[in-house]
Amino acid sequence: GSGALEKPGGCRQSEIPLIRNLSEQGYDSYSLSFGLSHKTVAGAVHHGMKEIEVWIQTIAPHGRSPIHRHACEEVVIILKGYGTFYLSDGHDPDVPGKPKEIPIYPNSTFSVPVNSVHQVWNTHEAEDLQFMVAISRPPMELFVYRNWSTPHNEAILEEIKWNKLKSSSELKQCKEPELKDEL
Amino acid sequence: GSGALEKPGGCRQSEIPLIRNLSEQGYDSYSLSFGLSHKTVAGAVHHGMKEIEVWIQTIAPHGRSPIHRHACEEVVIILKGYGTFYLSDGHDPDVPGKPKEIPIYPNSTFSVPVNSVHQVWNTHEAEDLQFMVAISRPPMELFVYRNWSTPHNEAILEEIKWNKLKSSSELKQCKEPELKDEL
Ligand SMILES: [Zn+2]
Ligand SMILES: [Zn+2]
Secondary structure (H helix, E strand, C coil), rough: CCCCEECCCCCEECCCCEEEEEHHCEECCCCCCCCCCEEECCCCHHHHCCCEEEEEEEEEEEEEECCCCCCCEEEEEEECEEEEEEEECCCCCCCCCCCCCEEECCEEEEEEEECCEEEEEECCCCEEEEEEEEECCCCCEEEEEECCCCCCHHCEEECCHHCCCCCCHHHHHEEEEEEECCC | CCCCCEEEECCCCCHHHHHHCHCCCCCCCCCCCEEEEEEEEEEEHCCCCCCCCEEEECCCCCEEEEECCCCCCCEEEEEEEEEEEEEEECCCCCCCCEEEEEEEECCEEECCCHHHCEEEEEECCCCEEEEEEEEEECCCEEEEEECCCHHHHHEECCCHHHHHHHHHHHHHCCCCEEEEECC
16 A cells, blocks of 8 residues: 555555654653653654654753764754754764864754764753754664763663554564464 | 764865854755755765765745656655655556655655655745755665656666766865875
């Protein structure tokens, strides 16, 4: 049928509409860090994407993303709000070190170099910070740092909660078909 | 320095600012088809991206993209305006055939299945249709169809004009260094 996508392993996903209304799709809130809400626009787990994933994220006033790194590429476009993009310069091979501080504002864009440690803060007193994220090679493997002095080898691989399938029936659909023993 | 990126072949790109203001970046207009303007948010040729590319495109009233296919994944978010997304159902192995017609509107999103033939039209009398595009595996190889009955093997590989480097000095920077003969 329309919009059905093959998943690796021959799993056929349940019908995905060809067009989706982002205004009707709610945000999910996660405890990854304070004040971060997430919406998957098109993703590996729920929409069968294999090479790119697109998100919309909102950070509440005083909220932030975790300090993190990932091996995939990331492009961010700020849709609304004001904040700071922190980026490790990578000069110290063992720890992220004191990051650069780059102001972000509506219609600004930045790319995150592969494996660079980074974080986004909402610095506005009252307004949400909202942005679009595009990443490569989904699903993302997210390594989280306690602070900018955490050694790279102590960063923790965190499960990304929005990549968990919502129902066990979805999981069942993606199991290998059981082979019937013909003997 | 800040923002410099290694390109394949050891080519060092000229300084790319860590943050870029999309409001200050003009659109380029192209003759690909009628009324399409393009802005590369982050791309392979100009920003050193290797795995994803993000664009903003605007189609004037009555304008359209070409009928085309590409082997990379594509995600589109409509930022403003109204139009129609045409998508071949792929039932005929030789030609795209009569496409599905899917209305698009602000805050709607769709993904283009790999190698599917598709086109976007602005159907509004007066308003621009503006959208964000994310693609995988840049730079894109674009195959253009004259119409929906053009056989797949007659689709034409078109050079994407916004992927041309702007100056020969940029090209020079990306040449292999000449090896000095030590003998
Ligand atoms: Zn990130
Ligand atoms: Zn396309």
